[in-house]
Amino acid sequence: EAGVAQSPRYKIIEKRQSVAFWCNPISGHATLYWYQQILGQGPKLLIQFQNNGVVDDSQLPKDRFSAERLKGVDSTLKIQPAKLEDSAVYLCASSDGTSGRFGETQYFGPGTRLLVL
Amino acid sequence: GDSVTQMEGPVTLSEEAFLTINCTYTATGYPSLFWYVQYPGEGLQLLLKATKADDKGSNKGFEATYRKETTSFHLEKGSVQVSDSAVYFCALRTEGGSEKLVFGKGTKLTVNP
Numbered sequence: 001e002a003g004v005a006q007s008p009r010y011k012i013i014e015k016r017q018s019v020a021f022w023c024n025p026i027s028g029h030a031t032l033y034w035y036q037q038i039l040g041q042g043p044k045l046l047i048q049f050q051n052n053g054v055v056d057d058s059q060l061p062k063d064r065f066s067a068e069r070l071k072g073v074d075s076t077l078k079i080q081p082a083k084l085e086d087s088a089v090y091l092c093a094s095s096d097g098t099s100g101r102f103g104e105t106q107y108f109g110p111g112t113r114l115l116v117l
Numbered sequence: 118g119d120s121v122t123q124m125e126g127p128v129t130l131s132e133e134a135f136l137t138i139n140c141t142y143t144a145t146g147y148p149s150l151f152w153y154v155q156y157p158g159e160g161l162q163l164l165l166k167a168t169k170a171d172d173k174g175s176n177k178g179f180e181a182t183y184r185k186e187t188t189s190f191h192l193e194k195g196s197v198q199v200s201d202s203a204v205y206f207c208a209l210r211t212e213g214g215s216e217k218l219v220f221g222k223g224t225k226l227t228v229n230p
Binding site: 004044 | 121153158159160161162163166206208217218219220221222223
């Protein structure tokens with residue numbers, strides 16, 4: 001079974017530029033998550049999708065970050081314009097919800113490492 | 118709000134040593150508890166979990182017991198190997214609380230031969 005795919009793996013941009021990340025979840029997984037992991041910290045949830053609907057985006061900086069999950073499969077996360085403090089690893093995860101909602105396992109992709117100069 | 122506190126790292130051990138990584142939590146509801154592991158260059162993967170008090174999660178020789186009375190979920194392994202070198206994250210998800218998966222800051226473990 002293929003895992004969660006993310007691209008690109010690395011990205012270097014200058015501040016005020018825009019950037020987009022792509023995620024393809026495990027086939028059949030209805031729930032998709034985007035996390036931000038700043039160096040030395042644990043991942044922080046940015047947005048959660050259930051199929052193509054947003055469940056939770058309370059921690060997404062909506063003035064510069066946007067995300068979509070058209071057709072309920074793959075997803076893109078965009079930052080426009082980027083700031084220095086956006087330098088982090090952006091992780092995508094998916095789950096199928098069969099283990100019960102709060103005990104379910106999330107499967108993570110390898111992440112995209114973003115450096116904003 | 119919900120939070121997870123892990124012991125500060127990094128932790129350096131010799132092969133076959135005993136490992137404990139402490140994790141305590143604060144939750145507004147009734148949480149499920151998780152340990153995730155991140156090997157170098159890879160994404161996070163679930164190591165073990167426990168969904169109710171006194172449950173013990175175990176996998177690959179690692180164990181953790183959900184202790185409601187001490188709000189803890191300490192990770193243990195009796196004999197670590199070089200291949201266990203990774204960053205370990207404790208996490209919780211609460212029914213009736215924020216409902217997000219909330220992570221600790223992570224503890225980096227290095228095992229030397």
